[in-house]
Amino acid sequence: MPIERSDLLQGTLDMLILKIAALGPVHGYGISQRIRQISKEVLQVQQGSLYPALHRLEKRGWLEADWGSSSNGRQAKFYRLSSKGRKQLDKEQSNWERLSEAVALIMQTAH
């Protein structure tokens, strides 16, 4: 069953976007596709939350954007991770790991 925006933890979407952008320049459509594919169709990001998030991250300086041609020749806005964004991603990732370990510990021992 796909998990949609409202169920994503606040701030998690930002982290996912940064992570995808860390793999190389990518446009908005590409990000939503990759989140879907990599999560095996569990996570589906709505455009209504994706684009505001992209703009917010760009404004904060974590993402940088350029216009370029997509694989099929259309003009598209490509986002890449800035060095500031990389630091942010590292921080969020380690936070996330600690949180998920903690949650997992509780869930395992609470039987």
Added chain:
Amino acid sequence: MKWRKLFVLRANEKQLDDELHFHFEELMDQKIAAGIDPEQARREATLEFGGNEQIKEECRDVHRIATLETTLANLKSAFRFIRKSPTFSLAIILTIALAIGANSAVFSAVDAILLKPLPFPDANGLMLLHQYNPKRKTPESVTAPVRLEEWNRSNSTFHAITGYYTEDASETSGSMPEKLTIAWVAPRFLQVWGVAPEIGRDFRPEELHFGGPNAVLISNRLWERRFHADPGAVGKTLRMGKYSYPIVGIMPASFLFPDREVDVWSPVPIDAPYTHDRNSTWYTTIGRLKPGVTIEQARANLAAVQAQLGREFPKTDKDLTVEIQPLKETTVAGVRRSLLILLGSVSLLLLIACSNIAALLLARTTQREREISIRYSLGASRRSIVAQLLTESFALATIGAGIGLAVAAAASHAFRLLAKSLPRVEEISLDWRIVLYTLACAIGATLLFGFAPAIHASRRSLSTSLANNSRTQVSARLSGQWALVGVQVALAVTLLIGAGLLLRSFQELGRVSPGFDAAHVLTFHITGSYGETADMKKLNQRIQTTLEALRAVPGVKNAATSIFVPGASFKYPDELTIVDTPSLPDRKVVADMRFVSAGYFETVQIPMLAGHSCQNTNTETAVVNRSFVNTYLANLSPLGHHFNVSHDFYVHAPPEIVGISSDDREDSLNQAPVPTVYRCVEGGNPDPFYLVRTAGDPAAMASTIRRAIQKILPSRSVFDITPLEQRLYDSLAENRLRTLLLTLFALTAISLACVGIYGTLSYFVTVRNRETGLRIALGALPNQILKKFLVRGVGISVAGCIAGLLLAAALTRLLAGMLYGISRSDFLTYSGVAAIVLIVAASASLLPALRASHVDAMRVLREE
């Protein structure tokens, strides 16, 4: 809402469209590739994509911070907030209106008097010049005409130098003689001011020469009064003394130089025989600097010019130097400190008002915690919440400032009436500078009173309060509010002490015995011209005859003249040498010089201690006061000695000391008597003050005296008829205005502080209602509760009071020289203010504390 787009760059908008369109196309391609029919694919993609416009709006939101739009939205919410709590808002608006109004009013005076240049073109180049003899310490404000011409000819730093002197003349072309104030001017008068007549022309060269035609320029005031502003007045003539003066021009209404009393300007011929004496000085000298010349350059230049004159005329010019000061400085220096103290006081008042409002807003924002928490949880940033709260404060401040401006307009009108004696007071007006200042005050006030509450209210931790039930909160310490109350009390105490010291000085002044009796004395002038001083004997004779006629009027007990009125004049120190004493005092003998007629001591009732007072005698005589004897002639018998005055225009034989008078306060009521010499000379000045002792109310005698003078001197005018007591009262006008305003500010300040204590304690009591109820339920007595809250309110006031006393001890040095009869650390004032403030604080605390002690424990606990 098309206008919204105005605030987003068009390029951004296009890019946003492109970006979303690209996504849409890709989505559709994907579906087509999966084998879905294109029409169906478009429909599915549209459905999946969701609200295109909504996405765009959210993206725009990301970029839209602090734009005009959010400001407008904040303003809208601010006005909603004001409408929702009208009493609260009104209290704030009125407080701020009062404080900003007072500030703007005082600033309008400071601006007009101290900051703006004098109302002449390029007025900063106008300088006042003095000849000055450093050996004799007495200042000489006037210059000989011939020397003025030499300065003007030989200098290289002044565009032009001119001079003037005024006298009161009787104008006799009408049915009754009318007194006019005439300014006799040196050449280049209008050239120096850079002002042209409104109608008519400047003086012609031939009018500046001896034997040439007469000419006068008249003031706008005289033009309206005598000629009903008829342009045909140019060409008509005025008659003064033996001569007729054709009117050649009318000056603009704004030209009020040397003062607002002058009616007529007329040239003095440069080549008249009486202008060549290097010792007869009469011109107050004004020069206009050439553009780009500094005052230091001008001083060096004129010093060189005068040094050259010293070599040419060693006898008269060897010891002279030239002093140069900016004209504006000499005009306004006397009131600068008073005005700045007033400005400082109203600034303190504004600070008090701001901290008062800040405390109110703090209390208010604590109540708004829920609203703010909801906004946080809806995703508002801290910045936007602070912006909204500040906008509310700014809206309040601006409305307050608007009303304040109206208050200032009314106040500056009152200021003009109260402060008639201040220089340049007619220039006070409300203009854009005052509006800008008011706006700056409003912005400053917003930051002062809005910032702390906004920061406090927007603390993230508060956002958790949504989860709490605020009813169970117990411990609100309100330390911020209490600190603000302390600040208010401290500032109010400072102002009260300033006002208290001035009031005490006034009280001391009222108790002082001037040494003469001002009651039942009427004073006035009779026109006379300096030309009459050419024949001193005749001048003295004329004054003596007038005095005799006055003494013969029924209801008049005595009459005399003096150049100055006692108690409201100024120092006129001069150096003298006592001749025919075997043991001359080593030090310089400097005494205040007075010129009085026979009958002076009897008229103003200064008791004689030895010898006799001034009489009409053929020899030169003088009376000295006790201070003079004690200071210079302590071991001698002073009577019968003669003295010489260093420069003497009026008498030529050394006067003999014929009497000793008791001390009196001749210069000013607030100055102790100094060594004084009264020269028995009627005509020290062609137009001395006449002093008449009357049996009844002096003011009621005015018309009788006018008629008596009219009978013996039909071509002269009597003017400026005022009881002596009124003159003494008026002489303290600036002092009184300062005291009155400072007292007003201080009372406002303590009222605000009182409201601050009351409001904060009331709020504190409300917040602690539950706790109080619980205490009572657990057995606390109402008295204990009462005491607890009273201590809270009074305690902070004591702290504020101590801080205020310390602040005042530091700040009252600004009042040095304005106090009389008390020191600036006057114990009575300090302890009195402390007592008043503590009583006020206790009364303000009493009501809320009483309310707390009457809390109904059962009801409060049931609400829980």
